[in-house]
Amino acid sequence: MVLYLADNIMDTKKNQFFHFLITHALYLLFIIPLLGLGALSPHYFFTLKLNLAPVLAFTSFLVFLGKFYSKNRPRNVYLVDFACYKPKPELMCSTERYVERSRQERVFTEENLCFQRKVLERSGLGQKTYFPESIVGVPAKLCLEEARREARMVIFGCIDEVLEKTGVRAEEIGIVVVNSSVFDPAPSLSAMIVRRYKLVSSVKSFNLGGMGCSAGLISIDLAKHLLQALPNCYALVVSTEIQTLNWYLGNDRSMLMSNCLFRLGGAAVLLSNRAADRRRSKYQLMRTVRTHTGAHDNSYSCVSLKEDADGRVGIALSKDLMAMANDALKTNITTLGPLVLPISEQLLFFLTLVARKVFNMKKVKPYIPNFKLAFEHFCIHAGGKAVLDAIEKNLELSEWHMEPSRMTLYRFGNTSSSSLWYELAYTEAKGRIRKGDRTWQIAFGSGFKCNSAVWRALRNINPAMEKNPWMDEIHEFPVDNSSKI
Template sequence: MDTKKNNNNNILPSRSRLNHLNHFFHFLITHALYLLLFIIPLLGALSAHYFFTLTTFQDAILHTWHLLKLNLPPVLACTSFLLFLGYFYSKNRPRNVYLVDFACYKPKPELMGSTERYMERSRQTNIFTEENLSFQKKVLERSGLGEKTYFPESILGGHAKPRLDEVRKDAEVAIFGCIDEVLDKSGVKAEDVGIVVVNSSVFDPAPSLSAMIVRRYKLVSTVKSFNLGGMGCSAGLISIDLAKHLLQASPNCYALVVSTEIQSLNWYLGNDRSMLMSNCIFRLGGAAVLLSNRPSDRRRSKYQLMRTVRTHTGAHDNSHSCVWLKEDDGGTLGVALSKDLMAMAGDALKTNITTLGPLVLPMSEQLLFFLTLVARKVLKIKKVKPYIPDFKKAFEHFCIHAGGKAVLDAIEKNLELTEWHMEPSRMTLYRFGNTSSSSLWYELAYTEAKERITKGDRIWQIAFGSGFKCNSAVWRALKNINPAMEKNPWMDEIHEFPVTN
C-alpha cells in the first residue's frame, strides 16, 4: 500500500501554529453551510417548543387548520408550483456521466526502444548529421524518458520512411488492443456502444479511425461516430468533453472514447533541430475509455465526471504557431516545437485555472484569493504578495500531461505540488514517454496500481496541445480501486516505481 509522504518534518513551531490556523480557517469556511443547516432546524425546534408551551396540542392543530382554510388558494398554488419545478428539474437536469472503466495499450516487449536502439536506428537512415545525432542523444538523456519506452513497429522496421499500410497496422494494433481490453474489463458488448469518439492528431487516414472501429466491432448503423484530428496532446480531454455533451443528450447510452497518436508517418528525417525534438520524446501508446449515462451503471463505475473546462489561446499568433506541422527547407515534413512553447503553455494554464478555480476550490481559498486581490489592486498595498490558491485542498490526485520534464517541473513549481503529487506524471514519462493524448490515462492507471484511489477522491486531469490549448477534467472516485482485481499496464512492474532519474 502506497501512502502519502509527510512533508511537515523540521518545521518551526511558529510555522506549525500558522498551519493549524490555516487549517482551522479552511474548515470553518468550508463547512459554514453545514453549520447553518444544523443551526436553523435547531432554532425551528426551539420555536416550535415555545409555541406548544403556550397552547395545547389540540388548539395548535385547530389554529393551523384555520390558517390553511383562510389561505387555501395561495397554499395550493405554491405547492403546485413547487411540484412543477421539481418535475421540470428532474426531466431537464443534465445526466450524470460515469466512467465505467478504461484501458491502456501496452505494446509487446519487442517494440521497446532504448536510447542506444534509437540512436542506432537514426544512424541507419544516413540522413542526420553527426552534430544532430549528438543533439538527439543529449535531448534523450535530459528528457526524463527511461530505457523501456515503445516505438511503432514501422519505425523500428527496415524502411527509412514507413509506408502507409505499415502505419495503419500500427494504429490498428494500438487502438484494437485497448478497446478489446476495456470491453473485456467492463463486460459491455460492442453493439451496446452508441457513441464513438476517436482522436489522433497527425495520423488521420481515410476511411477514418472511427470508421475502422465501427467496421472491426460491427457497431450498429445508428452509432454516432466522430474523428478528431490536428488537436494535439490535449485532444483526449476534448474527446471526453464531446462525449459528455453527447451523452447528456442521449438517454441510456454508452460512449467509447479512444485516444492515441501514431507518429510513424511524421517521424522527421531532416536536420532542423526544432523538428527533431518530437522524434526524441513521442512514443507509441493508446487508451480506451468507456463512459455511460445510465443510472444503473453508477454502482459498478469507477468515476463520475464532475466537470470539464476548455481553454483555447489560439487567437494569439505566438500561441497558434508554437506547435506546427510543416515542411523544412528541404521539403521534409515534421512537427516543429517553438522556443515560445513553455511561455504559451504557462499562459494557457493560467487562463484555464482562472476558470476552473471558482468551480472547484473551497470557499476558504476563494476568500483568501479575493482578499489578496483587493489588497493589491484596490488598496494598492505593494507588500502583499499574489495569493496562489492551494489546489491540493480541491484535489487528492493530479494527472498532468507528460509532455516533457520541463513542463512537469514548471507546473510543479507554479501549483506548489509535492513530489508525491507529480509522481504519476513523471513515472509515466519515464516508463512510456510522451504518448500524447493517452498519457493522462497511463497516469491514472499508475495511481490505481499504487492503491491510492479511495472512494470520494477527486482527480484533476490537465492536458496541453497545439493551437494552443489547455484543457481540464475533474473526476470523483465512486469506489475504492483494487488493482489486483483487474488488468493494469503497471501491475507487473509497479514495485519498481518510483525511480530516481
C-alpha cells in the first residue's frame, strides 16, 4: 500500500512538472538563453542589468503574441477515413423489377408506369441499384417503424465500418453531425447514434433536416467550424436519405421522378483536428464554400416536399431545376475560383469580365476558368444524367473526370447527400489518388443550394489496402453505357 501511494505521488509530481514545463515553455525558451549569455559574458550581463525592464517587457510581449496565436490560429481538419454502406444483394432493383413492383401497388396508371420506365432507361442508372426491404417487399411497409429500421441498418453499418477502419473508440468522438433531409424523427437520428454507441454526455450532437442532397457538405462545413473551436477532437459526420417514407404512391409526374432516381445508401466520415492524426489521415480539408439562392422564388420552390391533388405526399422536381442549379453553380464557383485557381486563370477571367461589363464588349465570350489546373479529381453529386451533362459542359471536363460521378449514378443511383463519398471511394478504388492531389466535391440541394468542399490528399491511397463498396467489382468499371448516359 505504501509503495502504491509512493508511486502515485511520484506520478503526480511528474505530471505537475510536465504541465509546468509545457505551460512555461515560451518563458524558458527566452529567459534561459538570455541568462546563459549573461553567464558567458560579464559585459553582456552588465548591459542586460541596465536594460532589464525593457528586455523583460519585450520578452513578455513576444510570449503573449505566441500564446495568442497558438490559441486562436485555425486548426487543420483531417479526414481520417470514411465508409459507404453497401446493401445486401437481395435488395437490388433492376428496371424490370421496379416496374413490376410499381404495378403491384395498383396505384399508378399504365401511362405513368410507361413514363417511369422511360425515365429509368434514360436516367443513367444501371440494373443493380438498391431499394430498402420496406419498398421491394410485397406488400410494401411504408411506416415509421420500417423507416427507423432502415435508418439503423444504413447508419450503424457505416459507422461500424469507419470505426473499424480507423481504430477510434466511440467514446473518443466529441462531435456528431447527421443529415437526413426528409426523415427527421424524434428522438433524432443523432440521438439514436449517441444511444447505440454510448457516446459521452458532453458530445456535441446535431441533426440536419430538410436541406436536400447538398446537406452532406453542409455537415462537413458545420463539423469544420466546431473542430476549429474544440481542441483535440474527433467529429463523426453521417449522411443518408431514408427512402421508406419517401416512396410516392401517386400519379403526379413531377413527383414520380424522385421514385425513379433516389436509391438506398449512406456514408460515415471521421474528421479530426489532432495534429497526431495527420500522418494516418487520408485528406486535409482545404476549403468549404456554401451558396444559397433561396431568396429567389424559383430557386426556393424548384425542389419541394408537398402533397398532390389527392393528398399524397412526395418530392416534386420543378422544370426550373436545371436552370436554378446552373445559376447556383456560377455563384459558387465565382466565390471558390479566386481561392483555388492559378493567378494566370484569375487574370484571364478578370480581363474578360472587364471587357464585357466595363467596355460593353458583348462579342467577347465569357471566360470559363480551367478548373482542371486547380483540381486533379472531381466528385459531382450524382443527381441525374442531366445534372452531370450540364456540369461536364459548363466546366469543360473530360470523360475521365466525370467517370466517378457517372459510374456512381449507374451503380448506386442517386443516394442523395452520400453520393459524393461513393464517388471518392470509386476514385480510391481505381488507384487514382496520389499524395498532394486535390479533389473538388460539388453538391446541389433544395433551397436552392450549391456547396463545395476541397480536399488535399496527404498520402497515396493504395486500393489493395482499401475496404469500400467498389472493391469487389471495380474491375468491371467503367461500363459502356453511352446509350443511357
